[in-house]
Amino acid sequence: MTLLMPRSILLGNLLLAITLTTSLSATEPVRLTHDGSLKRDPRFVNEGKELVYCYDEAPDLIRMMRLHLDKPNPKPMFDNSGDKHQLEPFFSPDGRYIVFTECTGNLSARLVIREQESKKDAYITHSGRGGTRSPCFSPSSDLVVYAFAETGPQHLWSVKPDGTDKKQINETQGISNWPTFTPDGKRLVYSNSRENNYEIYSMNLDGTAEERLTTNNLMDIRPMVSPDGSKIAFTSTRDGNYDIYVMDIDGSKIKRITESEERDDYPTWHPDGERLVYVGERAGKFDLYMVQVP
Numbered sequence: 295m296t297l298l299m300p301r302s303i304l305l306g307n308l309l310l311a312i313t314l315t316t317s318l319s320a321t322e323p324v325r326l327t328h329d330g331s332l333k334r335d336p337r338f339v340n341e342g343k344e345l346v347y348c349y350d351e352a353p354d355l356i357r358m359m360r361l362h363l364d365k366p367n368p369k370p371m372f373d374n375s376g377d378k379h380q381l382e383p384f385f386s387p388d389g390r391y392i393v394f395t396e397c398t399g400n401l402s403a404r405l406v407i408r409e410q411e412s413k414k415d416a417y418i419t420h421s422g423r424g425g426t427r428s429p430c431f432s433p434s435s436d437l438v439v440y441a442f443a444e445t446g447p448q449h450l451w452s453v454k455p456d457g458t459d460k461k462q463i464n465e466t467q468g469i470s471n472w473p474t475f476t477p478d479g480k481r482l483v484y485s486n487s488r489e490n491n492y493e494i495y496s497m498n499l500d501g502t503a504e505e506r507l508t509t510n511n512l513m514d515i516r517p518m519v520s521p522d523g524s525k526i527a528f529t530s531t532r533d534g535n536y537d538i539y540v541m542d543i544d545g546s547k548i549k550r551i552t553e554s555e556e557r558d559d560y561p562t563w564h565p566d567g568e569r570l571v572y573v574g575e576r577a578g579k580f581d582l583y584m585v586q587v588p
Contacts, residue, residue, distance in 0.1 A: 323552070323574065323583040326363065330579030334560055335382050336572070342565040346371055347573075347582060348381040356381050358394065361582075379403075382428055386435035391455050393429040393438050405429055405440055407455050416457030420444045428472045433479045439463065441471045450484060452499075464501040472516045476543070477523040483507070483543075485515050485528075494528060494545070507545030516560060519543070520567050525587075527551075527561040527570055538572050540587055551585060558583075 326345070327333070334356075336347040344362050351357040356379040361368040372380070379397035386392070392410055397403045403425025405418035418426060420442050427448070429440040439452045445462070448469040453460040464470060468488030475482060480499060485492040492513045497504040508514045512531040519526055527540050533550065536557040541548040552558040556575035563570060564584070574583040 321586045321588060323585040326571070326582040326584055327361070327368070328581060330581060332580050333573045333582060336560060336562050336582055337383050337385060338562065338565055338571070339385055345571065345582065346383050346385075348383070355379065356397075358383060380406075384430050384438075386431040386455070387433055388435040390435060391431070393431065393440075393455075395426055395429065397425065405438070405453075407438060407453075407457065409455075416455065418453055418457055418460065430473050430475060432475050433477055439473045439475070439482060441469075441473065443469075450482065450501075463499070464497065464504075466504075474517055474519045474526075476519055477521065483517045483519055483526055485517060494526065496543075505545075507541070508548075514539075518562055520563050521565055522567050525567075527563060527587075529559045529561060538570065538585075540570075549588065551587065 332350040334348050336345050339346055344360055346358060346360050348356050348358050355377060357375065358371040358380045359368040360371045380394050383392055383394040390409060391407055393405065393407045395403050396406045405426040407416040421444060424443050427441040429438050431438055436454065437452055438455060439450055441448050442451055447467065448471060449465065450463040450470050450473050451460060452463055466486060466488060468486045470484055470486045473482045473484040481496050482499060483494065483496045485494055491511060492515045493506060493510065494508045494514045494517050495504055495506050510530065510532045514528055514530045517526050517528040524543055525540050526543060527538060529536055530539050535555065536559050537553065538551040538558050538561045539548055540551055551570065554574060558572050558574045560573045561570050569584055569586055571582055571584045573580055
């Protein structure tokens with residue numbers, strides 16, 4: 295005997311299905327750019343209303359751009375960049391400074407800390423060849439931490455925004471890179487390659503009390519602490535492809551956020567702490583996408 299379901303129950307189940315579908319589709323990535331050029335280093339500014347990112351304007355030129363999320367056409371961040379590569383931007387929380395890496399020649403680069411209103415630059419240089427990497431500002435805007443290989447492998451360094459008091463923070467085997475502060479300014483989260491693959495670690499600002507947060511046979515790179523300090527977004531190849539993951543600040547509860555067959559990389563948090571922007575590759579083209587974090 296076939297039982298007929300009451301019309302009210304059928305309608306209720308249909309509404310439930312529609313609600314679930316809407317909820318799931320709300321977590322689908324939103325595409326923010328459509329030019330398909332190779333991109334990197336997105337950073338939110340202006341309370342999350344704008345994005346600054348870098349893209350390959352030409353095979354031999356990396357340009358920094360500024361995109362208002364309500365307007366389709368990005369504009370150059372600087373009017374007088376010339377033929378200099380400028381990448382890896384990071385803004386001080388008080389809005390006073392921008393720090394970035396500027397390539398000055400083959401296999402060499404310097405750190406530039408620019409006061410945005412006066413456009414006065416402090417240049418941070420080191421002995422030997424090579425380039426500064428991955429600068430970030432402290433939550434109090436009074437310190438820049440970055441990576442450089444001056445003595446042995448690449449270590450983390452700190453410097454004040456005016457270019458003074460430069461000093462090495464950690465001393466370890468492997469390459470240290472991609473530092474990011476916790477919101478209280480007391481600890482750094484970063485990646486290191488001492489295990490012959492990049493893992494994510496945290497330590498005090500003076501290099502003490504280091505803790506390993508990930509254990510993975512492949513790469514865990516580009517960590518970024520969430521605005522509230524509860525989570526870390528990062529790129530990993532642990533599932534055989536470059537994808538975006540999120541974990542708790544202690545390294546637990548790792549969740550995969552993207553599942554494309556192509557590369558997803560360079561995650562950065564929206565100031566609301568609920569969304570991530572990343573560079574996604576689709577059909578060989580690279581654009582910026584924004585996704586809700588479950």
